[in-house]
Amino acid sequence: MKIVILCVIWFLVPNVWSECVLQIPDNKENAPLWKKNIGNRWLKFPYITNRVQLQHGEIVKGYCATKFKDIVYSVEVRRNCDYYDYECKKDPMRRELKKIELSDNNITIECSVDSLKYESGLLNNRPILECDEVKWTVNMKSVQDSDTKTLWCKEDHQIFELSTNNMDQNRTLAHICYDMEEISLQAVKYTAIKRTNEAWNVNKFVAAVLNDLPEASLLSSEVKFLNSTLLHTENDVLQRYLETLSKENPWLKLARYEYAQIIQSSPFINHYNQYNQLLDILWWHDLRVTNWQRFLKALEEHSAVNSYTIYTGTMGAVQIPIWSNPGEFQFLDVQNGFANNTIPQYIWTYLESSDGKNPDLYVFGYNSPYAEFFHTSEVKFCADTCSDFNWLKDARSSFDYSNFGIVFCCSPESVKASPYGGKLPYKISTPVLDIPDKDINASIGEEKVKKLEKSRETVESTENPEVVEKLEKSEEPQTLGNFIYIDRNSEEGSGY
Secondary structure (H helix, E strand, O other): OHHHHHHHHHHHHHHHHOOEEEEOOOOHHHOOEEEEEEOOEEEEOOOOOOEEEEOOOOEEEEEOOOOEOOEEEEEEEEOOOOOOOHHHHHOOEEEEEEEEOOOOOEEEEEEEOOEEEEOOEEEOOOOEOOEOOOOEEEEEEOOOOOOOOEEOOOOOOEEEEEEEOOOOOOEEEEEEEEEOOOOEEEEEEEEOOOOOEEOOEEEEEOOOOHHHOOEOOOOOOEOHHHHOOOOOOOHHHHHHHHHHHHOOOHHHHHOOEEEEEOOOOOOOHHHHHOOHHHHEEEEEHHHHHOHHHHHHHHHHHHHOOOOEEEEEEEEOOOEEEOOOOOOEEEEOEEEOOOOEEEOOOEEEEEEEEOOOOOOOEEEEEEOOOOHHHOOHHHHOOOOOOHHHOHHHOOOHHHOOOHHHOOEEEEOHHHHHOOOOHHHOOEEOOOOOOOOOOHHHHHHHHHHHHHHHHHHHHHHHHHOOHHHHHHHHHOOOOOOOOOOOOEEOOOOOOOOO
16 A cells, blocks of 8 residues: 555656646736637636646747736845855855746747746746736716717816726726816716626626727826825724714714715725725715615616616715704715715615616615605605616615605606716707707707707796795805804705
């Protein structure tokens, strides 16, 4: 038995040492796309292991959209020691860094006996071949996307495109609408990534990759400072600020607000995180981590097999009850270092079906712990239709619990008829004009559409003069520092 074991060891150890191994990085986002030749076809490697063994003479091809990262490794070299340098003579070997430049999108690797060979050189020490990190940038967009028929960002706001800048075909992550005067995010537009199932597991979706994102437009003027600029105070500073204000109004002890990204769930959430504070808004913690997460989990599963353009943003301003008289309210205004920002009353998402297989839908999250101080109709300003959608069946059971943040759904028609109709994305309807002359039709052009867009909110609002008055009076919310009380039953207090 001992002789057999020795023979097995004698046979296996040299074979282990002599194998060619292609290492796959742990971070699959930086893993190249590898192909090997089988017969007359090149087939992709499935990433089911971190190492692939190759046979002598076998050739594989790799591709990186961001180019391959250079290989840096260390080798031992003998030093030339002077006759009096006894320390050197005692240990004449030293380690030296070597670099192999692979700055290309495509490489070919061959297994030569027990080493990987690239071009004419051997890759010793079994290096891990990986792609360069994806680099992201912010570019200015001067107008609305030309291919959209949905108005989602006001003309006096700025649209930025979040996209890559070091891929062979750059990709767009999202577009954001920013109010440059208040230094605050208004809305984000991105595309839901429809995915297929693994062939061997119908319950598991194939992971989304950057190539699934839409191709970026031609790079315009880059706004580099937005990638790293601090746009607001830290959360611990915010908490101390709210604690100070709560000494005068103890109701503020419920106001556990925090800065966090508006995008809370996405196949590309790691890439959104690279934009730091640019995508941050003020969240009520309980809404963000409970009911809104339940909604997003359902949406992620639903959008994996359904095509949507997704818009998400903020709306309104939170009203805080007065401790001495809970029937009166004040607006919560936070100093963030650049400007005073009101905490949004609603977080909203608009799902616009891209394939026409599903109805468009608005979903709102009430971003406040004070829902019980208002009538249900004041919180839910439209008919709640969440129960009409089977994909929300498991999530909606807690949507009416105010402690978790009230979440409700609205049809585009009910939103259009609400006081918020002009503040949310809406599709631009083409007017029917009985003008036969083609030249006259052509002369209408963009100017006519813009006038129609601007007049839409005015026309709808004039149908309800009380709404106009309420909206106008709420345009300049009072700050907590001033502690100006607003009677809830008065015309001012009942505004949005």
